[in-house]
Amino acid sequence: MKTSLTFLTFLTFLTFPLSAKESAGTYGAAFLLIPTGVRSMGMGDAGAALVSGSNGAVYNPAGLSRSRQADGAFSYQDLLADSSLNFLGYAHPIKFKGLNELGGVTLFGNLRYVDHGKIEVNYLKADGSLDRTETLKAGQDLALSAGYAENFIKTYNGTHSLGVSFQMIHTSLAGQYDAQALGFSLGYMGNFNKLSLGLSVANLGSKIKYIEVGDPQPPVIRLGMARPFSMSTYLGVITAYDLVYEERSLHHRLGLEARLNSGLAFRGGWRLEPESFRGGPTAGFGFESERFFLDYAFGWYGDLEATHRVLLGMTFSRFPFQRQ
Template identity: 25%
Template sequence: MKKSMLAIGAISILFFSFIATQPKIYAQAGGSSVPFLLISPDARMSGMGETGTAIADDINAIYWNPAGLGFLDYFPKQNPFDENEELRPFRQVALSYSPWLPQFNADLFYSYGTIGQYFDYLQGTVAFNFIFMNLGEFNRTSANGDPMGKFISNEFALGLSYGTIIAPDLSIGAQLRYIQSNLTPTVAGQQDAGNGNSVSFDLGLLWKPQNLPYITDRLSAGFNLKNIGPKITYIRESDPLPTTLNLGLAFNIVKDEYNDLKVAGNFSKLLVKRDSLGSDPLPKSLVTGWDNPGADWSFGLEYWYDQVFALRAGYFTEPSTIGGRQYWNFGAGVKYSIFHVDFSFINTVEANHPLANTMRFSMLIDWR
């Protein structure tokens, strides 16, 4: 693909505008960097409208709510009537892939993977993950338009997470993440490039009461404050990370031998405050970020038949003052032996939206 240096700017703007925020947000609600951190990684939760904060019941909890790792201790017995069968510690691997912004035919793609295991001596589950966003290959040209070779633009993050139970119905989790952004290479005679790095951490809580009156163990509630960290610098310009507060609720409407129907909702608020004078630093932005107009809301449901076949649907919306993204999510999943395979699809309300027809493919493996 032949592109000029202007293409990297165009792709970056489009990526930022339609994934994390819209141009209105940049002026009104923050203008954060590395928006790839806000892309939901797995097809299951994406198919439910990105409502994973209060669910977080597999290894992908490292993204949605690291506190969910605390409840992932042992696999259920394959034969519940066999008293001699030993409990096996939870171990799971997840992989996801998504061609990104397919309408642009720009060879963008998003990939994600995680692996985790419960350790009895740590009384919790440890997980490691990576996120990689490929922004394509570009032709580099001089100020006179002469070709100077090619470069690849990408961003990635590496994360380490831990979750544990701190009360019978309550878990806590955290993630430490390294972030690297490689937008443009270093040019001879210049000291700076469009590259930057930073670190961040996430903090989550998950409440899963077991004996509530009338509803027993059907309700769960989650909290996740993510992407907390120092600004990332490009060519002497510093931009804040997309620090985000997520609150979620989930409820099992139907739960019997063959049928399982769950509904969930999620509230998401970008806590970044930026204006013409710059952006507020942490921890001040955790307070001033509430002055940003509006927030994202999402709702979803998941139906399992015999814990073998799943159908999912969800809806994501944000007010027009912060971009106005609105889309339906649909998904399906199949579970066979130790394998879980999931697929999701975005159907945007607005015609010809860059996110239209975005698909995700995911696989989970129970490493028994």
């Protein structure tokens, strides 16, 4: 009874309407809104109910409870306007059985680093004429996270997992202003036969404060589902859908993955955002060997530049990496 009460309390907090807490102003640390999952980007940025190892922790920390063995991954993403995102992640299942002794305990951590390129700053003389020009770094963002996931409850129809991650945030603007903050994210994942359901709330915590006025971190709520289909002995298909609440609006993410038994996967998806430049198709592919895996994804941003993500990872086990 105590376990069920704790579980219900967690879900109640997880689904609390964040809009009541939102500031009327802007959000700080906007780089936290950039998804880091390369597999998920190829599937329309749907990832709340997918199991993607260390690279999936940003979408839903509870998904790490499904990790079969340790993995490390590095990804690079070419962003808009000469910016780039680097991601380094590691996940490690341990023998500890968890609070309810149901297993699935995984420790994980990741580092996100965004470089916003360079800008030219013109300094003027008192008469308004040009004095000198300096080239400065436009800005840098850093988020260091660590988390924990486990199987929390088993029922007659499935397994329920919980996850939490804590992060330290540092941002800088033009090499002159710096701000720090602490945050955390919560996640739930349920596996019911072949259907997976995921729910996560990200970027809760202290405000980002450069000078005097602080801005809240950008909250993100993801509700997702995923289901695999066995088409033949050679081909499996996974469909995924996320309903995402961020920047005070709802966004739809839809994706599909076709995986061959040779380890090769092809992905496609769509971000349904008719009022946002981020809407549009995505595509990608992946390959897994016994020890290594590679993912690539492409995102189209209308009249703006397209973005590309590449991930290279390694598993620390003699068994192939298992993903659902």
